[in-house]
Amino acid sequence: MDKTEAVQVEIASQSDVVKGARQKQVVGNLKLLDGGQTILVPTPSPDPKDPLNLPPWRKWAVLILVSAYGCTAVVLASGLGPIFSIVSASYPGQTARANDLLTYPALFMGIGNLIAMPLALSIGRRPVFLASILLLVAGGIWCACSKSLGSHIAGRDIMSLAAGQSEALAPMIVQEIFFLHERGRKLAWFIFIECVAQGIFFVVSTYMTSAWGWRWWYGFFTIFNAIILALSLVFVTETLFDRPEDASTGAVELEFNEKGDLETGGEIHKIVRVTTAHGVVLEPERFGPRTWRHDLRIFSAKPRWVEFLECYKHIGQGFCVPSMFWLLLMNGSFLGLYIFEASTFAGVLLSPPYSFSFNSLGYVQAGQVLSCLIFLPVLGYGSDWVVRVMSRRNGGNFKPEYRLLPLWIPAVVCVVCAIIYGQSAAHPKEWHWSAPVVAYNASFFAFLGANVVGITYAVESFPLRAAPLLVILCAGRGFISFGLAYATLPSIQAIGYDGATLVEGIIAGVLALMTVPVYLLGPRIRAFGQKRFAMGSSKEAEEQ
Structure with missing residues (x-):
């Protein structure tokens, strides 16, 4: 045997070992570092x-546009709180029913995810994304021109169907154009841009409504969304791409x-x-080269309608995986506290002894910008840094559970802020106005942290089931927030601000502590999902 044959035999032997290791490898575990690369x-x-x-500039263009869409979608669907007093004044004698303008959008955002994400798997991300922005524009026009409270509620519900895609489809597009080692910070940039713009719009909203009326509040965002739609038609290309199974693990x-x-x-x-x-x-x-003619096509992929029904099947299977169900509950608990505070902070601050002015509420919301400035480096870049350090310590091998390590920061913030907000709202004479303001904005930071941890851990645990798992997290917490929004007033009447936030803080704290067993048992749980539901295999592999 000459030298060349010996090298070829050694390479073939190494290749067989790698293939055998792949077959036994638990889904989600993979080689991330190769020497210094x-x-x-x-x-x-x-x-x-x-x-x-x-190219990098094009990826940033996509990220900025989906972030801009996410910003306006969330503000339109969930940002009515600061101007709600002016809106409800337009419907005298219908104050109770006017609350549906605040509560029902969360429900319809969840329904929107359940419809849109299976469609995105079937016909592609680009047509669903563009249709969502178009529906958002149409819903904004409907609300601005509505002649009755019933029509206004219906318009917001339709608009919220489109807004729901900001929670699942938008981050899925972002994670499909970036690599695993940069997803933490890129998803953090997505959330950062979205939330900073939200904070600015919240400040502007109160002044805009005072000067122009609430109908032009819808008008402004409708024009803004029309601009986003025009730019997205040009720059947001299709991100659905079929690649072999070993490519999803970098093998x-x-x-x-x-x-x-x-x-x-x-x-x-x-x-x-x-x-x-x-x-x-x-x-x-x-x-063939990438061309603008290709990128401007609305439909770039052949429809695969079987994927539509398969998605619902995979959603059901995802609920049966303990770690995914835990992620939903944890995200829901963090969101629940933020929803409670977002629904009540205006009433707390407008009342004596705090006695804030109406326009000052926008500046309170702007505190979310500071939360984002802390969130981006700590939980965005910090998450990717932790992954790299832990992977290097593990011989270059990555485990999705590394994404859970920074969760202790938002968990501590969530529990502490629940206590501070409840006490300051229940006993305002004993607390400075900064207590509820800081606690409210810090709770937003905590939710952002739980959100980015949930998305990255779910996607990297079962990369071939990213879409249905994002539906579980985003649609599921939408339904949870809808229920919590309706429970806010009864809970305050029954046990007060301090009692309600204490209960929510305890629930969030207990679920956060479950991070420890999930971290330790995560590989076994993923192996269970892989073995029981083939969650680590493509559809073709399942059928073999």
């Missing part, structure tokens, strides 16, 4: 039309000859993973 997960293909191969390998060039059929000298140093070589002559 980061392995690209998922592995980009040589096709220039692969969304992972978009694709490059073959090099002795000269260090990519080998396409000759003598192989070494095999390496696709890393930040050894990226793929694009092959436009084989796959």
Whole structure:
């Protein structure tokens, strides 16, 4: 046996070992670091039309546009609180029913996720995203021109169907154009841009409504959404892309000859993973170049209607995986506290002894900007840093549970703020006005933290089931927040501000403490999902 044959036998032997290890590997566990380089997960293909191969400026354009859409969607669906007193004054004698303007949007946002996400799997992300913005524009016009409270409520419900995609579809688009090692900070940028803009709009909203009336509040955001729609038609390309199963774990390998060039059929000298140093070589002559004509198509993928029903099946299976069900409850509990405070802070601050002016409420909401400024480096870049450090300590191997480690920060903040807000709202004469204001905005920070941890952990635990798992988290917490919104007033009447927030703080704290067993048992839970529901395999693999 000559030297060349010996090298080929050794490479073949190594390849067999790798393949065998892959077959036994628990879904979610993967090799992330190769020496000093980061392995690209998922592995980009040589096709220039692969969304992972978009130039950086184009990825940022997509991220900014989906963030802008998410901002206006959330403000329109959930940001009526600061101006609600002016809106309800337009419907004298119907104050109780006017509350439906605040409560029902959360329910319809959840329903919107249940409809839109299966559609996005079937016909692609781009048509569903564009249709959502168009529906948001139509809903804004409806609300602005409504002639009765019933019509106003119906318009907000339709509008909220479109707004729901800001919670699941928008982050899915973001995570599909970035690699695993950068998802934490890129999702944090998505949330940061969205929430900073929200804070600015909350300040502007009170002045805008005072000067123009609430109908032009809808008018302003409708015009803004029309601009987002026009820009998205040009820049937000389709992010649905079929790639082999081993590419989703970064297991694709490059073959090099002795000269260090990519080998396409000759003598192989070494095999390496696709890393930040050894990226793929694009092959436009084989796959065709990326063109504006391709990107401007509304439908880039052939409809796969079977995926629509499969998504509901996978949603049901996801509920049966303990870690995913825990994520839903934890996200719901953190959101529940924030919903309680968002629904009550105006009444607390407008009343004596705080006696805030109406326009000052917008500045209270603007405190969310500061929350985002802390959130981005701590839980965005910090999450990716923790993943890299822990993976290096684990021989370069990544586990999704590393994403759970920074959760202790929002957990502590959530519980502490629940107590402070409840006490300051129940006994305002004993507390400075800053207590409810800081607690309210810090609770928003805590929810953002639970949100980004939930999204990244779910997607990276079962990457081939990202869409249905995002539906569980986002639609599920939408239904939870709808129930909590209706329970706010009865709970205050029954046990007071302090009692209600204490109960919610205890629930959130207990669920946060469950992070410890989930971290320890996470690999076994993922193995259960892989074995019982084939959650680590593609549809084709399931059928074999």
